[in-house]
Amino acid sequence: MSQDGPGSSSGLDRLSLNTATCKRLSLADCVELAARAGLGAVGPWRDRVQEVGVARAATMIRAAGLRVSTLCRGGFLTASDGRARRDALDDNRRAIDEAATLGTHELVVVVGGLPAAFARLGLPMTDADAHDKDIVAARDRVADGIAELVPYACERSVRLVLEPMHPIFAADRGVLQTLGQALDLAAPFPAEVVGVVADTYHVWWDPQCRAQIERAGRQGRLASYQVCDWILPLAPEPLNSRGLMGDGFIDFPTITSWVRDAGYTGDVEVEIFNEDLWALPGDEVVRLISERYRALIAPHLG
Amino acid sequence: MSQDGPGSSSGLDRLSLNTATCKRLSLADCVELAARAGLGAVGPWRDRVQEVGVARAATMIRAAGLRVSTLCRGGFLTASDGRARRDALDDNRRAIDEAATLGTHELVVVVGGLPAAFARLGLPMTDADAHDKDIVAARDRVADGIAELVPYACERSVRLVLEPMHPIFAADRGVLQTLGQALDLAAPFPAEVVGVVADTYHVWWDPQCRAQIERAGRQGRLASYQVCDWILPLAPEPLNSRGLMGDGFIDFPTITSWVRDAGYTGDVEVEIFNEDLWALPGDEVVRLISERYRALIAPHLG
Numbered sequence: 001m002s003q004d005g006p007g008s009s010s011g012l013d014r015l016s017l018n019t020a021t022c023k024r025l026s027l028a029d030c031v032e033l034a035a036r037a038g039l040g041a042v043g044p045w046r047d048r049v050q051e052v053g054v055a056r057a058a059t060m061i062r063a064a065g066l067r068v069s070t071l072c073r074g075g076f077l078t079a080s081d082g083r084a085r086r087d088a089l090d091d092n093r094r095a096i097d098e099a100a101t102l103g104t105h106e107l108v109v110v111v112g113g114l115p116a117a118f119a120r121l122g123l124p125m126t127d128a129d130a131h132d133k134d135i136v137a138a139r140d141r142v143a144d145g146i147a148e149l150v151p152y153a154c155e156r157s158v159r160l161v162l163e164p165m166h167p168i169f170a171a172d173r174g175v176l177q178t179l180g181q182a183l184d185l186a187a188p189f190p191a192e193v194v195g196v197v198a199d200t201y202h203v204w205w206d207p208q209c210r211a212q213i214e215r216a217g218r219q220g221r222l223a224s225y226q227v228c229d230w231i232l233p234l235a236p237e238p239l240n241s242r243g244l245m246g247d248g249f250i251d252f253p254t255i256t257s258w259v260r261d262a263g264y265t266g267d268v269e270v271e272i273f274n275e276d277l278w279a280l281p282g283d284e285v286v287r288l289i290s291e292r293y294r295a296l297i298a299p300h301l302g
Numbered sequence: 303m304s305q306d307g308p309g310s311s312s313g314l315d316r317l318s319l320n321t322a323t324c325k326r327l328s329l330a331d332c333v334e335l336a337a338r339a340g341l342g343a344v345g346p347w348r349d350r351v352q353e354v355g356v357a358r359a360a361t362m363i364r365a366a367g368l369r370v371s372t373l374c375r376g377g378f379l380t381a382s383d384g385r386a387r388r389d390a391l392d393d394n395r396r397a398i399d400e401a402a403t404l405g406t407h408e409l410v411v412v413v414g415g416l417p418a419a420f421a422r423l424g425l426p427m428t429d430a431d432a433h434d435k436d437i438v439a440a441r442d443r444v445a446d447g448i449a450e451l452v453p454y455a456c457e458r459s460v461r462l463v464l465e466p467m468h469p470i471f472a473a474d475r476g477v478l479q480t481l482g483q484a485l486d487l488a489a490p491f492p493a494e495v496v497g498v499v500a501d502t503y504h505v506w507w508d509p510q511c512r513a514q515i516e517r518a519g520r521q522g523r524l525a526s527y528q529v530c531d532w533i534l535p536l537a538p539e540p541l542n543s544r545g546l547m548g549d550g551f552i553d554f555p556t557i558t559s560w561v562r563d564a565g566y567t568g569d570v571e572v573e574i575f576n577e578d579l580w581a582l583p584g585d586e587v588v589r590l591i592s593e594r595y596r597a598l599i600a601p602h603l604g
Contacts, residue, residue, distance in 0.1 A: 114551055120534060133553040139509070167469050170507035171532055171551040181509040205472035207441070207483040230473055232422060238536055249416055249473040251435040 010038025014301065015293050016069035018043035018226070018271035022285055023278050027052055030282070031064045037286045041067035043226075043269040044102070046095060054101045061102070068104035069267035070161065070197070070224050071095065076112035077145030078138040078175060081126050085145075088112075092149050100156040106223045107153070108161045108197055110174050111142045117172040138175045143185055146194065154193045161195045161223040162186060166202045168238055179203055179212035186221055195223030198259060199271070201230060201242055204250045210258045217262025225259050227252065227297060228272040240273045245292040256300040268297055312340025316603065317595050318371035320345035320528070320573035324587055325580050329354055332584070333366045339588045343369035345528075345571040346404070348397060356403045363404070370406035371569035372463065372499070372526050373397065378414035379447030380440040380477060383428050387447070390414075394451050402458040408525045409455070410463045410499055412476050413444045419474040440477045445487055448496065456495045463497045463525040464488060468504045470540055481505055481514035488523055497525030500561060501573065503532060503544055506552045512560045519564025527561050529554065529599060530574040542575045547594040558602035570599055 017034040019027060019042065027048040034042050042061060049057045049071070061068055074095035079085045092109075099107040113121070115129035115138070132138075146160060153160050162182040165174035176182055179196055186194040196216050203209050216222040229248030235241035245252050270289045277285055319336040321329060321344065329350040336344050344363060351359045351373070363370055376397035381387045394411075401409040415423070417431035417440070434440075448462060455462050464484040467476035478484055481498055488496040498518050505511050518524040531550030537543035547554050572591045579587055 116551055117534065133551050134556065135507070135553060136512075136556070167507035168536075171534060177507055177509055205437070205469035205479055207479055210438075232419065232473060234470075234536065234540055236538065249418055249435050251437060254436065254438070 011294060011298060012038045012290055013040040014266070014268050014298075015039045015290065016041035016043050016067070016267040016269040017286065017289070018072065018269050019045050019048045020072070021270050021272045021277065021289065022282050023273070025282050027057055028060060031061055031066060033282045033286045035064040035066055037283075037290055039066070039286070039290075041069040041267045041269070043069045043072060043267075043271065045072045046098060049098060049102065054098045058102045067267065068102045069269045070106040070108050071099040071102055071104050072271075073108040073110050073163070074160065075110040075174075076123070077142045078112035078115065079118075080115060080132065080137070080141060081129065084124055085141075089145065089148060092145075093152050096149070096153050096156055096158045099158045105157065105159050106161045106195070107158050108163050108224065109146075110163050110165065111176045112138075113170070113172040113175060114138055120172045135170070135175055142175065146185060147188070150189050150193055154190075159193055159195045159223055161197050163197045163199060164202055166205070178206055178208060179216060180208050183212060183215055183219065183221065191220040195221040197224040197226060198222065199226035199228070200250050200252065200255055201226075201228050204230060204255060209255065213258045213262045217264060222259070222262055222264050224266065224269060225264055226269045226271050228270065235275065240275055242272045242274055244272060244274070244277065244288055245270075245296050252296040253300045256297050260300060260302040268293065268301070313596060313600060314340045314592055315342040316568070316570050316600075317341045317592065318343035318345050318369070318569040318571040319588065319591070320374065320571045321347050321350045322374070323572050323574045323579065323591065324584050325575070327584050329359055330362060333363055333368060335584045335588045337366040337368055339585075339592055341368070341588070341592075343371040343569045343571070345371045345374060345569075345573065347374045348400060351400060351404065356400045360404045369569065370404045371571050372408040372410050373401040373404055373406050374573075375410040375412050375465070376462065377412040377465075377476075378425070379444045380414035380417065381420075382417060382434065382439075382443060383431065386426055387443075391447065391450060394447075395454050398451070398455050398458055398460045401460045407459065407461050408463045408497070409460050410465050410526065411448075412465050412467065413478045414440075415472070415474040415477060416440055422474045437472070437477055444477065448487060449490070452491050452495055456492075461495055461497045461525055463499050465499045465501065466504055468507070480508050480510060481518060482510050485514060485517055485521065485523065493522040497523040499526040499528055500524065501528035501530070502552050502554065502557055503528075503530050506532060506557060511557065515560045515564050519566060524561070524564055524566050526568065526571060527566055528571045528573050530572065537577065542577055544574045544576055546574060546576070546579065546590055547572075547598050554598040555602045558599050562602060562604040570595065570603070
């Protein structure tokens with residue numbers, strides 16, 4: 001770590017390592033890698049935090065001089081069954097507590113898929129769920145769930161950061177597909193309590209991408225900017241088909257300039273699910289993402 | 303064929319067999335299968351038509367008492383290279399002529415992907431193309447191409463039917479993602495010359511799906527309703543990952559009711575790219591699509 005603290009001399013002060021990018025490493029390893037490379041932040045997943053305990057995770061990250069850009073993730077609010085719904089809300093309240101303890105304002109929320117697809121993610125499923133393909137109703141339940149969580153999040157100064165997901169995940173992971181839809185969902189609540197994340201993988205294709213990033217910025221709801229690339233052919237498991245920036249088809253300079261013009265001054269979190277990347281040593285992964293960040297993103301951040 | 307003509311007694315008079323659903327069969331086989339099962343129409347692809355010659359294809363389909371619901375497909379208008387662009391426009395003019403000869407008003411247009419992805423589809427690619435990931439500019443070239451083709455299509459009473467594609471295909475096949483975007487693109491032109499197709503596979507996830515189907519109906523631009531299902535896991539080649547209605551996660555009764563409420567009274571074309579289906583005998587495929595059509599779609603068509 002330099003005397004000026006992480007990031008200040010490395011040019012990587014706004015770069016954040018999401019722990020999913022180094023999926024096989026512990027939180028301690030991720031924190032060490034990020035700090036050593038001069039990154040400014042990490043974005044931990046809850047499983048990595050829970051492995052060491054939330055309080056200890058918070059101490060560890062703070063001691064390394066790093067910020068927590070976001071906590072991944074709450075959500076999965078589409079269950080119609082009463083018990084499954086209560087369990088999901090409880091789990092989201094725990095996630096809000098964890099975010100508060102970690103000292104991050106931003107809790108990423110992946111809203112969940114259709115009941116008919118619950119089995120695909122190993123979620124409990126009733127007989128009725130098996131036939132439930134009603135995406136309109138699922139979206140309404142998400143809105144209800146958010147409304148129910150808002151007071152709890154508000155009291156703890158944590159923001160529910162809605163993550164629109166690429167339509168490839170509409171059936172099984174998230175029925176929230178666009179920034180516009182996420183902002184509509186956020187509209188009834190204060191910008192400090194419900195925001196949105198623009199993840200290039202999920203939003204790059206959207207003809208409304210620029211306009212909705214601008215809208216999110218104007219409303220003060222642009223809570224996180226995450227980056228990874230759309231690569232082809234898809235991996236056998238599409239969830240793990242995300243690429244290193246520059247390896248695919250996303251125009252990072254342009255989208256980054258839209259995010260900058262929207263007034264975003266926060267961290268740029270690299271979250272890449274990719275088996276090939278997971279097979280590399282951690283310092284090589286951090287070297288690669290730093291290199292691509294410097295080439296494709298940093299020059300356009302303003 | 304019954305005395306009343308195909309469809310009238312079968313309850314399948316609005317069902318159309320797109321030849322891609324029986325990809326390995328000839329046009330003659332598809333026509334015979336459709337007529338024998340009592341379907342009202344076929345939706346041929348250009349390669350199947352060209353195998354026998356357009357005039358002969360037209361005679362064959364008419365003799366069987368079938369309509370041509372649509373011709374698939376024109377498009378691929380995203381090239382920036384002058385020569386590739388001229389070639390694409392010429393090919394679209396030929397497609398318009400073929401549609402006119404076949405006696406269909408509706409030419410489906412798949413607009414094409416990013417230049418950086420041309421090689422994936424075996425399209426010619428310049429050095430500049432290899433780095434061109436500018437989706438905004440690609441969409442602008444599509445708009446220019448449509449404008450250039452409109453007079454030619456208009457003179458031949460053929461409608462350019464813009465097909466929004468699921469974002470999984472945004473990079474390599476079509477930079478047109480939503481019905482709303484397609485209707486914006488169509489707006490400068492008369493509804494008789496530029497329309498849109500709602501293919502469930504491409505539009506089911508769209509939070510604007512209902513509103514934009516309604517808008518298309520109101521404007522008289524809803525030119526075709528195509529059906530197939532979103533199945534998981536995806537096939538190794540995602541292009542061929544479409545499912546028989548009912549095998550996946552799409553809510554056909556609901557979307558069909560939206561299409562009905564939009565005033566659509568045309569054919570329901572079944573276009574399924576699926577290796578398992580292609581391996582079945584043609585009459586079994588037609589039996590399956592007829593059964594699913596009767597169960598999930600026909601009752602909601604009005």
